[in-house]
Amino acid sequence: MGRQRKSLLIILILIAVFLLPACAKQVNKGEDDNNSKDKIIVYATIYPMYDFTKNIGQDRIDLRMIIPPGSDPHDWEPTPKLMVDLEKADVLVYNGVGMEPWLEKVVNSLDNKDLILVHASEGIVLNRFDEQEEVHKPHEKHLGEYDPHVWLDPLRAMKQVENIKKGLQQADRANSEFYENNYQEYISKLTDLDREIALETSRFKKRQLVVTHAAFGYFAQRYGLEQIPIKGISSQEEPNAAKLVEIVKLLKEKNLNYIYLEKLADPRLSKVLAQEVKAKTAVLDPIGGVTEAEMKQGKDYLTLMRENLQVLKETIGE
């Protein structure tokens, strides 16, 4: 073997040793992430924004949820890692109306000037940071406070879905038609959901809901129901004694048999109250977050809304 051939052979061996595992790794990674390199990177703050975005972007976006499963979205703080992640993101979808009070500070400290900010509730697609006051732009007041729980009214959810679609289209024009078609399909599912809830709730015997925190304002408004919340707009807020006395009185007056608990909020107060007035408890989900188990079971906004409807049917429906 000549000297030249020998060195060529060594080079080939070196290439095989160092490059092949790297290639193999890349292929695996590609499979895991579904060729994430070509896809736009989209972050969604809370679960409903994640689920809506997933329905529009499907497998053509690299979608990540910021607030992890099992967390109460009213009680979450950003991590330093989030800042690093968002520097590489193309789109950030958020609910707004005070649902993400940490967002403004995070976004304003980013160097990522191309990040498209989708404020799902307000119909604005932002891509400039100086418009960040929109994060807290007043939406609608319930019980004297701005209410962020927009997604619980399917009609308002449709507006959010439309804004998310526009955001994805702006970030990724090549897939514009794909997003449009998915949007149309998802809107028809939301329309069915709304009709179903409207029909069922129109037959309910009782119209008051005693809920753990004031998440059901838009939902109640849409279907002619009334929420009586033990806590305020945020699940972290503590009720005062006068309010509890008032709720006990209402429960008795209106002959309400149920107090609704939440899966992600502390149930103790609601349970004590239920014992006090001899009311039963059931779980009504604000769907601001999901549990790990629900995600694994493939539950989503549509199934969770129908589960809520079923709970309502069984508790105030007949």
Ligand SMILES: [Zn+2]
């Ligand atoms: Zn809430």
